[in-house]
Amino acid sequence: MSRAVESLRIGNGAGFWGDNLDAPIRLAEAGGLDFLTLEYLAELTLSILAHQRRRDPAAGYVPDFPDTVARMIPLLKAQPNLRIVTNAGGLNPEACARATAKHLAGAGLGAVKIAWVTGDDLQPRLAELRGAGEAFGHFDAPERGLPGEFTSANAYLGAKPICGALDQGARIVITGRVADASLTVGPVMHAFRWAWDDWDKLATASLAGHLIECGAQVTGGLRTRWRGVPDFARIGYPIAVLSRAGECLITKAVGSGGVVDRESVSGQLLYEIGDPARYHTPDVTLDMTSVEIEDLGRDIVKVSGAKGIPPPETLKVSCAFANGYAAKGDLVVCGADAADKARACGEMILERTKLGGYPLARSEIELLGTEAALPGGFTADGPFAAYAAPAQALGAAGGMPPREVVLRVSAWDKDKAAVERFCREFSPLITAGPPGITGYAGARPKPRPVLSYWPSKVSRARVPARVDLKSAEELAAGPQREAA
Amino acid sequence: MIHLKDIAHGRSGDKGDHANIGVIAYTRAGHAFLARELTREKVADWFHALAPSAVVRYELPLLFAFNFVLRDVLGGGASDSLRTDTQGKVLATALLEMPLPTPEYLAAMLPPAERG
Structure with missing residues (x-):
């Protein structure tokens, strides 16, 4: 007891x-x-x-x-x-x-x-x-x-x-x-x-x-x-x-x-x-x-x-169910126009995947370093734009726009082959992309099976x-x- | 102008495709001010880029707190989302940057000093 x-x-x-x-x-x-x-x-x-x-x-x-x-x-x-x-x-x-x-x-x-x-x-x-x-x-x-x-x-x-x-x-x-x-x-x-x-x-x-x-x-x-x-x-x-x-x-x-x-x-x-x-x-x-x-x-x-x-x-x-494949890859993009350049590279990756015969069902381009992951009222067209303009347009230091951003591109498709092809479109940018891009070292991105949540x-x-x-x-x- | 973070702290997370943001005023005076200023509409506007299907403000007055639920803002939720912040982890940090008009009795709304 x-x-x-x-x-x-x-x-x-x-x-x-x-x-x-x-x-x-x-x-x-x-x-x-x-x-x-x-x-x-x-x-x-x-x-x-x-x-x-x-x-x-x-x-x-x-x-x-x-x-x-x-x-x-x-x-x-x-x-x-x-x-x-x-x-x-x-x-x-x-x-x-x-x-x-x-x-x-x-x-x-x-x-x-x-x-x-x-x-x-x-x-x-x-x-x-x-x-x-x-x-x-x-x-x-x-x-x-x-x-x-x-x-x-x-x-x-x-x-x-x-x-x-x-x-x-x-x-x-x-x-x-x-x-x-x-x-x-x-x-x-x-x-x-x-x-x-x-x-x-x-x-x-x-x-x-x-x-x-x-x-x-x-x-x-x-x-x-x-x-x-x-x-x-x-x-x-x-x-x-x-x-x-x-x-x-x-x-x-x-x-x-x-x-x-x-x-x-x-x-x-x-x-x-x-x-x-x-x-x-x-x-x-x-x-x-x-x-x-x-x-x-x-x-x-x-x-x-x-x-x-x-x-x-x-x-x-x-509950969970198998729901296609996803992948994401990152590149470091430098230059006075880093954000514009990064977006152009992201669009190029998606366009080349499409030209390869694989239009992706869903994709997302994020420019990390430009408040892409911080979805406050900081967007230029938002109702708080008057307050946000300095942060968005100028960057934190010295009134300069960011000269270094991380480009992150993500994609999803039912078809694993489409996501595999997407993963192969990062490294061609070494030679067939704009200058001032690095971060290619390390493994190529890989498709992961997506398990979707069903409460x-x-x-x-x-x-x-x-x-x-x-x-x-x-x-x-x-x-x-x-x-x- | 002040920022929400001057008079409140917060924390955010996910439930499937929905996110919640707890906002807690440091003082009773700050809570009364936020009850007027931190409206459901203002929070929905602040996160307009995420296109919430609904925003609800729940009240916990004894804790000087509000719970904001933003529905369908996580791009499908933890596994389906292609965004970096799949779980709404940074939404509280983002909301605490919201500008607010300077209140008349700001000193009564500031946090107590940190313990040494």
């Missing part, structure tokens, strides 16, 4: 696949954590994993996670109460669990219980679900015609299976697609046993999860006044402290870099939200408009006032979650043969 805990420290050491590899280690070392969460799955990550799993049935998860656990073995021994919850399982949570178990079993931690959560992967069930009346129309635009076959389709599961896995004694919980905030809500519900219809409490836990899910974005990352972020290179990752009574603090490990203050927390609260009165998760629909933020100093911020209402009867589903929804009742649990020792021994 575990004693009743009154407060819980949950740290998030990864905000996406590709985040800093040392962050989870540093956070667990110094954070005094009860739970470490690691969030890896962006909207299209599962489609990339689906591609990998087609080539290797043992793949399809985020390999950074077992690698991280291997590095954490001394920490897991020193902190026997530290537990880990992650969505690293991707499309293959069991394989991720097995890879993780091998590291643990080989290091004397074979008794550690690992749970994995499945049920989110709807791709193998699409025909059955369609037969049951699920249309998988576009979430925002139901009138849009359905694309071809989905390469992946995953429902966003909630906190219940995570809580269930922890209730069964799991020390490590590995899921596929779950709502990011649910990685935090699961441990909270396990520890505090709040009712699943205590909406305000669920809203508080979900808000905490929302605030820490992007890692360092709440501890100084993306802060407008970035010069005020101390020791940015050693930025600490966030910790949510929740109490049984429903209080929530956001902080970071003492001694780490970064800053947690009103500015860093309010900025992240608004990150990637729509209607703040209706922030949907599978666990609760959160109303942020009643939330208050109080800076307690010393990198501790109190967040209060979250309200919740019951979540919708449908779960969000992230949809599915009835909650049709998506049961399943929890499996084994010791690391059992898992490492290999797949169990099903009895005939």
Whole structure:
């Protein structure tokens, strides 16, 4: 029996696949954590994993996670109460669990219980679900015609299976697609046993999860006044402290870099939200408009006032489908007329691709260095042109137009051959283009297969979650043969 | 003339083909000023080059904040877009450059000093 805990420290050491590899280690070392969460799955990550799993049935998860656990073995021994919850399982949570178990079993931690959560992967069930009346129309635009076959389709599961896995004694919980905030809500519900219809409490836990899910974005990352972020290179990752009574603090490990203050927390609260009165998760629909933020100093911020209402009867589903090929290439263009020259080169690349027999379905020319990627009111024909003219026409230094710009040309087509031909039209400019162009070194651009995103929804009742649990020792021994 | 960044901070990101920009005034006075000056129409004009199909301003008055949602501005979204900023990462930076008339009580709208 575990004693009743009154407060819980949950740290998030990864905000996406590709985040800093040392962050989870540093956070667990110094954070005094009860739970470490690691969030890896962006909207299209599962489609990339689906591609990998087609080539290797043992793949399809985020390999950074077992690698991280291997590095954490001394920490897991020193902190026997530290537990880990992650969505690293991707499309293959069991394989991720097995890879993780091998590291643990080989290091004397074979008794550690690992749970994995499945049920989110709807791709193998699409025909059955369609037969049951699920249309998988576009979430925002139901009138849009359905694309071809989905390469992946995953429902966003909630906190219940995570809580269930922890209730069964799991020390490590590995899921596929779950709502990011649910990685935090699961441990909270396990520890505090709040009712699943205590909406305000669920809203508080979900808000905490929302605030820490992007890692360092709440501890100084993306802060407008970035010069005020101390020791940015050693930025600490966030910790949510929740109490049984429903209080929530956001902080970071003492001694780490970064800053947690009103500015860093309010900025992240608004990150990637729509209607703040209706922030949907599978666990609760959160109303942020009643939330208050109080800076307690010393990198501790109190967040209060979250309200919740019951979540919708449908779960969000992230789908993807193969959709042609894209490529992009860059050149550095110099000269007093650099911007004009760069545009002429971009048009030449597209024209020569067309002359080669491949008119491209879509293309884009960007002149980086002329505010091409900064789409403010700075365009000459815009309503703010009177203010913007100096910046646009003169460049930053000394009233001169930019004498060096990066030309970036991008193209898309259903036909891979068209995009391949486009990629071959950059290097001929070495001899058959204007002077003052460089940056040809390095590989030729390559077509990449495009996986397009298709958000949809599915009835909650049709998506049961399943929890499996084994010791690391059992898992490492290999797949169990099903009895005939 | 001042710029939005003098009295507010912000952050932007994507949801499919839509972008959102959170704008948070540093002070209550700044929030009251922006409630009048930073209209939905003005933000739509500022980003006219992206041709949003709709711009919505949501209110979070307790946080002195607004959430602007710009629909269909990301060239198809993260994977389909051919633009460099496929995820709307720089939209907050772009919006914070917006010029605004100098308010009468500017001193009451400036951010608190950074901690040392």
